[in-house]
Amino acid sequence: MNPIQQPQIDALRALLGDARVLTKAIDTLPYGFDGTAALSAEAGCVVFPTTTAEVAACLRIATDARVPVVTRGSGTGLSGGSVPVAGGMVLCLNQMDRVLELDAANLTIRVEPGVITQKIDELAAEQGLFYPPDPGSQKISTIGGNVAENSGGLRGLKYGVTRDYVMGLRVVLADGEVAWLGSGCVKDVAGYSLRDLFIGSEGTLGVVTEVLLKLLPRPAARGTMTATFASMEAAAQAVSDIIAQRIVPCTMEFLDQTTLRCVENYARIGLPTDAAALLLLESDGSQSAVDEELAAVRRVLEASAALRVETAASEEDAQRLRTARRAAFSALARVRPTTILEDVTVPRSRLAEMVRHIGAVAERHALQIGVFGHMGDGNLHPTFLTDERDADEMHRVELALDAIVEKTLELGGTITGEHGVGLAKKRFLPQQFDDASFALLGRIKQTLDPQGLLNPGKIFDMAPAGQS
Amino acid sequence: MNPIQQPQIDALRALLGDARVLTKAIDTLPYGFDGTAALSAEAGCVVFPTTTAEVAACLRIATDARVPVVTRGSGTGLSGGSVPVAGGMVLCLNQMDRVLELDAANLTIRVEPGVITQKIDELAAEQGLFYPPDPGSQKISTIGGNVAENSGGLRGLKYGVTRDYVMGLRVVLADGEVAWLGSGCVKDVAGYSLRDLFIGSEGTLGVVTEVLLKLLPRPAARGTMTATFASMEAAAQAVSDIIAQRIVPCTMEFLDQTTLRCVENYARIGLPTDAAALLLLESDGSQSAVDEELAAVRRVLEASAALRVETAASEEDAQRLRTARRAAFSALARVRPTTILEDVTVPRSRLAEMVRHIGAVAERHALQIGVFGHMGDGNLHPTFLTDERDADEMHRVELALDAIVEKTLELGGTITGEHGVGLAKKRFLPQQFDDASFALLGRIKQTLDPQGLLNPGKIFDMAPAGQS
Numbered sequence: 001m002n003p004i005q006q007p008q009i010d011a012l013r014a015l016l017g018d019a020r021v022l023t024k025a026i027d028t029l030p031y032g033f034d035g036t037a038a039l040s041a042e043a044g045c046v047v048f049p050t051t052t053a054e055v056a057a058c059l060r061i062a063t064d065a066r067v068p069v070v071t072r073g074s075g076t077g078l079s080g081g082s083v084p085v086a087g088g089m090v091l092c093l094n095q096m097d098r099v100l101e102l103d104a105a106n107l108t109i110r111v112e113p114g115v116i117t118q119k120i121d122e123l124a125a126e127q128g129l130f131y132p133p134d135p136g137s138q139k140i141s142t143i144g145g146n147v148a149e150n151s152g153g154l155r156g157l158k159y160g161v162t163r164d165y166v167m168g169l170r171v172v173l174a175d176g177e178v179a180w181l182g183s184g185c186v187k188d189v190a191g192y193s194l195r196d197l198f199i200g201s202e203g204t205l206g207v208v209t210e211v212l213l214k215l216l217p218r219p220a221a222r223g224t225m226t227a228t229f230a231s232m233e234a235a236a237q238a239v240s241d242i243i244a245q246r247i248v249p250c251t252m253e254f255l256d257q258t259t260l261r262c263v264e265n266y267a268r269i270g271l272p273t274d275a276a277a278l279l280l281l282e283s284d285g286s287q288s289a290v291d292e293e294l295a296a297v298r299r300v301l302e303a304s305a306a307l308r309v310e311t312a313a314s315e316e317d318a319q320r321l322r323t324a325r326r327a328a329f330s331a332l333a334r335v336r337p338t339t340i341l342e343d344v345t346v347p348r349s350r351l352a353e354m355v356r357h358i359g360a361v362a363e364r365h366a367l368q369i370g371v372f373g374h375m376g377d378g379n380l381h382p383t384f385l386t387d388e389r390d391a392d393e394m395h396r397v398e399l400a401l402d403a404i405v406e407k408t409l410e411l412g413g414t415i416t417g418e419h420g421v422g423l424a425k426k427r428f429l430p431q432q433f434d435d436a437s438f439a440l441l442g443r444i445k446q447t448l449d450p451q452g453l454l455n456p457g458k459i460f461d462m463a464p465a466g467q468s
Numbered sequence: 469m470n471p472i473q474q475p476q477i478d479a480l481r482a483l484l485g486d487a488r489v490l491t492k493a494i495d496t497l498p499y500g501f502d503g504t505a506a507l508s509a510e511a512g513c514v515v516f517p518t519t520t521a522e523v524a525a526c527l528r529i530a531t532d533a534r535v536p537v538v539t540r541g542s543g544t545g546l547s548g549g550s551v552p553v554a555g556g557m558v559l560c561l562n563q564m565d566r567v568l569e570l571d572a573a574n575l576t577i578r579v580e581p582g583v584i585t586q587k588i589d590e591l592a593a594e595q596g597l598f599y600p601p602d603p604g605s606q607k608i609s610t611i612g613g614n615v616a617e618n619s620g621g622l623r624g625l626k627y628g629v630t631r632d633y634v635m636g637l638r639v640v641l642a643d644g645e646v647a648w649l650g651s652g653c654v655k656d657v658a659g660y661s662l663r664d665l666f667i668g669s670e671g672t673l674g675v676v677t678e679v680l681l682k683l684l685p686r687p688a689a690r691g692t693m694t695a696t697f698a699s700m701e702a703a704a705q706a707v708s709d710i711i712a713q714r715i716v717p718c719t720m721e722f723l724d725q726t727t728l729r730c731v732e733n734y735a736r737i738g739l740p741t742d743a744a745a746l747l748l749l750e751s752d753g754s755q756s757a758v759d760e761e762l763a764a765v766r767r768v769l770e771a772s773a774a775l776r777v778e779t780a781a782s783e784e785d786a787q788r789l790r791t792a793r794r795a796a797f798s799a800l801a802r803v804r805p806t807t808i809l810e811d812v813t814v815p816r817s818r819l820a821e822m823v824r825h826i827g828a829v830a831e832r833h834a835l836q837i838g839v840f841g842h843m844g845d846g847n848l849h850p851t852f853l854t855d856e857r858d859a860d861e862m863h864r865v866e867l868a869l870d871a872i873v874e875k876t877l878e879l880g881g882t883i884t885g886e887h888g889v890g891l892a893k894k895r896f897l898p899q900q901f902d903d904a905s906f907a908l909l910g911r912i913k914q915t916l917d918p919q920g921l922l923n924p925g926k927i928f929d930m931a932p933a934g935q936s
Binding site: 104106107108150152157160161173177181185189190192194196197199201240246285286289292346347374378414415416417419420425429433436438444447 | 571572573574575576596597617618620624625628629631632641645646647648649651652653654655656657658659660661662664665667668669673684685686708711712714715716753754756757760761813814815816817842845846847880881882883884885886887888889893897900901902903904905906908909911912914915916927928
């Protein structure tokens, strides 16, 4: 791999014009990191193509000179997946932000990768339709990034994740060839699902330049409920009890006491800061289905160890409670200089055990860890409130992370439920995969990107070309 | 590739015992074909492993001698995907039929590949749970075959297909290595989704020996409705009207007049044989949600060109109507000696156009084509009632197939919605894929099965080893 040189920069300028090729350090600086703590690098140039043909041409210029390429959108990623390679090219797709078609008859929307996630659902809503995936960053994240990371969100319990809504992708391959993967049909089994291989591949197999998404009819009604608990285990048990009753609400989110207090400090919305845990539950569907489901949930909660169960009386009230959950990361991030957001996930029945373990780890290593997340999915976000300038504390963070990951894998969990592996998690990946499946990852990468120039070093380190 | 020889057969007998290795023509005959018309071959041997280790050992014996291997379950496939290679090995997984674990707390079931599809839903039902995919062959098809073909079913409109329920797979790779792909967590984004690459790969990338499936809470109620129409176009329009009202019922199936008459002849259940088309609609969920949805559907149908709309008065009545749809293939298959079941799918909004085209093609080529299928998914099963001994008629069938596929692709459709490519559709596959994505299929196959011994010649013909 080589850093980018003047001849390639000249070629890029000829292709895109001067304004869409940044090379000065002061201009490229904002593209040197993403939402992940303590990871950055200085890109050699940042380019802003606006068409698939331009993306292909940029890739050819890079590939011919063996220059590494990192694709990015808004840079909200939480695993370092869009941190540049020093001296390499950053392909920023923010300016490919056109909505190409909303097809209400077929319940689909076709967009460019730079479209903001929330905008997709807003456009759908205008037609009575619904785009369910709602990652925490939806107001600024791009759909291209969501596809690259297979992003989740707060409605995952009932509606699944980004993968469940991607019908087709236009991708530019490492050699600049353009391929359409997938289908405009709701059912299509022709050939291998290359589309699914690209979803969640974190920019390491190709560059997505167009996304065809499935939409659903918009639920007519939504209801919101909260419950507080004297312990996290009691909250986890309540979630298990709800599922044991064969109820799968749209959303079952939680905040622990640390997070509750930070959010209340930040947003002043009257949260019960004396509770050890707050559950946020939402149901959607027809009004009668919502009423029935929330009544059933309330019965389970009242039979559980819940301290207090409240149903939002108005949409405004519901909005306030949702804000509490959505503000969790921002609120925690204000407390200390460095925020490290974890993303471990365990089978639902092991939640209480995992939560207990995180508490013990925090105590053992004298660390401040707020925990919130998608309890119904078993997806926890232990959030380390720390300071990267304190070497001793960072060492303890490392030890704590190791202990959390070890327990996660022991419980049959995953090192990442929705943030991706990127740079942040790659040292743990071989522990999760068996030898044969880990080797397969490398063989797939070698096949799709033989020179190893697409987002190099993310997910795993590739064997040098020629070896496999 | 070589036919199997005595040394391999001896090795297989030593491994599995004589009773689980068939070599006589009279014994292997039933494994020489599947549910697809006019395709068969004589296997060199049929083996019945019962553990992952035995499957791996069988594969190693085959691979070392470069003997092709075709995996099969019940042989209900409709694209020739489990037709053997002449002289090769058939790996029959029917005896790997253990249910390993039903985990009600995590809403999962773990099974071996030879478990019958319907049994999975029956076991789930005992726990108040639900396995939605219900391919037409569910009473005899195996889950391993469903995974290989990514099977659909009658509930696909609301609940999706097999892929949407597969959380994890144990697979034996071509070299006999064993890999676990996927996760017991409902969210997991660690590494490429190799699991999704294997789902629908039709036995060409490895052998699935264990499947972890997601279950849902079982809907409390179900309602069934039928509507008849004076033309297929009117029925297709009614389906579009329902979706335009943002209603997505569990099921929207249809039968054309040819199919209606055959079913009535076969099952004598009082179907309206004078109608040009019958729609079968089902709604499920809570009782109130079902009542609301069916009422809304009824309003749309009554405003459409429907001749008659009927709601099933009892579960018995509903069962009768479902049987009419489930019996369609069997009923059509009785009419002429050879039944060729097509599986084209188009975006929903192009349904009426596609149905008109099929009628015109049947007339132009003087063929009898019954049409039924999953109208809500745009998935049609034009069914040729023909006789493979009549060379002229078979030539007209070929011409008609070409014309149907051409129109399908022109409308943005797929050559197969749920039956797979196998042998039956492979000549059409390059028309659906662009050059870059078609080349990718071959590169993936080459990576996973470099000798090309796993289900060779299915989906596409592989370039000889060494070329890529």
